[in-house]
Amino acid sequence: xxxxxxxxxxxxxxxxxxxxxxxxxxxxxxxxxxxxxxxxxxxxxxxxxxxxxxxxxxxxxxxxxxxxxxxxxxxxxxxx
Numbered sequence: 846x847x848x849x850x851x852x853x854x855x856x857x858x859x860x861x862x863x864x865x866x867x868x869x870x871x872x873x874x875x876x877x878x879x880x881x882x883x884x885x886x887x888x889x890x891x892x893x894x895x896x897x898x899x900x901x902x903x904x905x906x907x908x909x910x911x912x913x914x915x916x917x918x919x920x921x922x923x924x925x
Contacts, residue, residue: 869899869906878912 875896876883889895890905896915898907 868909870909870912872905872907875907875912 870878872883872886876886886895890898896907897911898905900906
């Protein structure tokens with residue numbers, strides 16, 4: 846079984862681990878993945894748009910599975 850790293854997850858690769866623990870991205874990690882500013886993600890959270898997130902203490906985290914689902918839902922087919 847091949848293993849990928851969180852860095853691979855940032856680039857859009859699938860992340861597989863030997864445990865069933867979910868992988869969480871920080872705001873900065875997701876901003877890097879999507880090439881947007883952390884402020885953009887904060888604005889989306891304030892407006893109730895963007896991917897689902899959770900707060901752990903004072904930290905915002907995005908479950909990689911939720912991010913991937915949001916990316917898939919945002920795909921569109923080009924119309925000729």
